[in-house]
Amino acid sequence: MAGHSKFKNIMHRKGAQDKKRASLFAKLGKEIMVAAKMGGPDVESNARLRLAVNTARSNSMPKDNIERAIKKGAGGGEADLLEEIRYEGYGPGGIAVIVDVLTDNRNRSAADIRAIFSKAGGSMGETGSVAFMFDRVGEIVYPAEAGEAEAIFEAALEAGAEDVASSDEGHEIICSADDLHAVAAVLEGALGEAKSCKLAWKPQNTVPVEDEGKAEGLLKFLDALDDNDDVQNVTANFDIADEVMEKLAG
Template sequence: MSGHSKWANIKHKKAKADSQKGQIFTKIGRELIVAAKVGGPDPANNFRLKLIVDKAKAANMPNENIQRAIQKGAGSGEGDSYEELRYEGYAPGGVAVMVNILTDNRNRTAGEMRHIFSKHGGNLGETGCVSWMFKEKGQLTVPREDLKLNEDDFMLLALEAGAEDLDTDEESFQVYTEPENTEAVRQALLDQGLPIEEAAINLIPESTIEIDDVNQAGKIIRLIDALEENDDVQGVYTNFELAESIAEQF
């Protein structure tokens, strides 16, 4: 996991830009409903819900929208209508793709996923075809801005806090840990006075494929964008990295 990650940096910037769009509220609202339904409405006792509430606030989702979604999940039974699914497949160039879904219509979503993969030169695969390439990890983003620590000092702090691994780019540190340790590591970093820009449970590839062809990279990114634009899609994870020689073009 360690190492400079051009695509991860670009994807993080894209996510911040996407948070300005109204569609993100729809997706986060579904996540809040399901998390409250599964683990209860109190973020203090429901870590999954706490992460999503933090995500909602980072996206500037109004507090009344957040509370309304939590109440729906906890009280109305609306969370029962959403089903959590995971699709697996390949982007152009054999790049592995994992897609996390929350849907109220499995058949509709299956058709839409097949169409998106096919339209953009990919292939929807069978369950298990690429999931073995990924591990579920807690991921915390710490912005470098105003952080008076060099990489070695930060790594020492992160490891003492319980982190397993660290990735860096020009703008942030990415801290990885076991999913069940995410909150403990998050709190330990906060106790050290470090800002946490984002905390999430993500699917992290165990190894990556470097893409150095601009046309192929464009096809892969267009497939990812099309998947992320679908209302049912909550997360898209891949195992490709952009080569330094073409990263600036994206």
């Protein structure tokens, strides 16, 4: 198990502080509804719902909102209209992108996602056109204050994880998708509740982005996807050099 990786630059995601809270809660609520619809409202016996609820809590989603979403999902109605779709394609610079969507209107979502790709100079592909470049894994994230890198590494190793990436931003622990729930349970006993715990796409290889202009365009493209109300997750196989990220941040 490697102690370091560039996974933090591979998974592009924005924190709650970068999103309108209402939009973030709506997306979290959709996932909770679908999870409750598919596996029932019992958090203990429904692994997907348990992950969704934990993620919602880590993003400070109010308890009432969570309970309301579970009831909606278990009762059908709005949840019955939601459909899970995965879009794949190539973004600026040939970056492979996977977009996970939960929508009540397939045609609207397809048109919106295609337009975002097209505007950025990218192109949508068929299902499976880029997914083979990624592995489906479990991803558990802890804040930096959860512990020193070595302690987190040892805890992850003991729990059965496959990889750990620690930085000033926090600790990302990667495990087999099938082992996610078991590993998360062991880590929770050792480290407390995780910041997030979910299934994710991990690129097998990454494309370096060292030009500041290209990096800025790529991030704007990914942000546009992430800002779409139907989009739940965006994953791409890029690796922006740290010095470029520092310039963009500045």
